[in-house]
Amino acid sequence: MVTIDLTTPPPVPASFLDGLARRLALTLPELRVVAELAGGAPLPFDLHPGEATDAGSLSGRLGQSRGSAEDSAYADALGTLHDPHDTLRRRGLLTDEGADPGVLGAxxxxxxxxxxxxxxxxxGATQVKAWHRQAGDAVASxxxxDGIVxxxxxxxxxxxxxxxxxxxxxxxxxxLTSSQVPARLDVPYALADSVGEALRxxxxDLVPVLVGHADGAVLADGDELGDAEAAAAVSAVHAEGRGRLRILAAEVSERATTAVGVVSWVLLKDGWHSLTPRHDDGARVSVVRVDPDALATELAPVLAQVLVREEPTDE
Structure with a gap:
């Protein structure tokens, strides 16, 4: 079994090309063609764009909703793309012998x-979805x-x-600027949740009341905050939100029950902060400023919990 150590820097590549991942841009139709040529390999997502509105449908009589309009625009965008077999051939990714072996393998x-x-x-206004898959010594992502490219x-x-x-x-x-959220904030989960609901x-005006009746102290870098400071810090976690990151990790071995681990970060004014639930002193959540390059380090213990080790069998 391969041991995955994300906390150690990668080895120095033997050549410039060894240090680079191979990347390829594919449209959704091209991706589906490649997946079919790879033995009908299922893709890690499920996209079913809504059908265009017609005059006889209910939405056609009442007008398009935002969702149906977005689905229609998405379907129209896909309809403008060229035939995927032709574009793959022009790019040298498809020949009479089949598709590029590297692409098929990925x-x-x-x-x-x-x-x-x-x-x-x-x-901000950008949202990206990504799927990373690992087996043995290889990873594909x-x-x-936009769901098109x-x-x-x-x-x-x-x-x-x-x-x-x-x-x-x-x-x-x-x-990035400065933030009202301390580098290490520790909050009762119920308080963080209720403050967020009040602000939404x-x-x-209810935030000071919620802080005053909280079951547990709010800590900043290990020190207890007063009610006013606590109200400002917990409120800032919600008010400063500029983005989020969520990773679901799962071991997908057929021999074991699937385990799932989660890593959650929030983007505040001064950068990324991790969100980690704790249960050693009641239900609490730690909000800790993290280096953007520390994602692998944060993810490593989650992977260690998710991966199921093989148990020795009796001969």
């Missing part, structure tokens, strides 16, 4: 992994921000740390 790995990461990142990449597992660092890059149109409802 799509095949997406369908038959040992470990799966589903990644959802939103920062697929990502998209996808980036397919494949690389050795030793380069996974570098690839994960791309996930947390903050867009240039979101400059436009009842910021």
């Amino acid at each position: 799509v095949g790995l997406l369908a038959t992994p040992r470990l799966a990461l589903d990644i959802d990142v939103a920062a 697929l990502s998209t921000c 996808f980036e397919l990449a494949w690389f050795p597992v030793t380069q996974w740390t570098t690839e994960l660092a791309r996930v947390t890059a903050v867009p240039e149109d979101l400059p 409802s436009g009842r910021s």
Whole structure:
């Protein structure tokens, strides 16, 4: 069994090309063609765009909803794309002998992994979904921000740390400033949840009351905060939100019950903060400022819990 160590920097590549992942942009129709040529390999997502509105349908009589309009626009965008077999041939990715072996292997790995990461990142107006799949010494990833064009990449597992660092890059149109949230904030979960609900409802006047009646102290860098400071810090966690990151990790071995681990970050004014639930002192959540490049380090213990080790069998 391959041991996945995301906390150790990757080894120095023997050549420039060894240090690079292979990347390829594919439209959704092209991706589906490749998946079919890879033995009908299932893709790690399920897209069913809504059908265009017609005059005889209920939505046609009453007008399009936002959802139906977006589905129609999505279907129209796909309809403008050229025939995927022709475009793959023009790009040299498809010949009479079949599709490029590297592309077929990457799509095949997406369908038959040992470990799966589903990644959802939103920062400002940008949202990206990505799927990382690992088996043995190889990793394949697929990502998209619009469901039309996808980036397919494949690389050795030793380069996974570098690839994960791309996930947390903050867009240039979101400059970092200072934050009212301490570097390490520890809050009762019920208080963090209720303050968020009060702010979403436009009842910021309730925040001091909620803090005063909280079951547990609010800690900043290990020190207890007063009610006013606590109200400002917990409110800032919600008010400063500019993005989020969520990773679901799962071991997909057929021999074991699937286990799922979660990594959650929130993007505040000064950058990324991890959100970690704790139950050693009641239900609490830690909000800790993290380096963007530390995602692999944060993910490593989650993977250790998710991966199911083989149990020795009696001969």
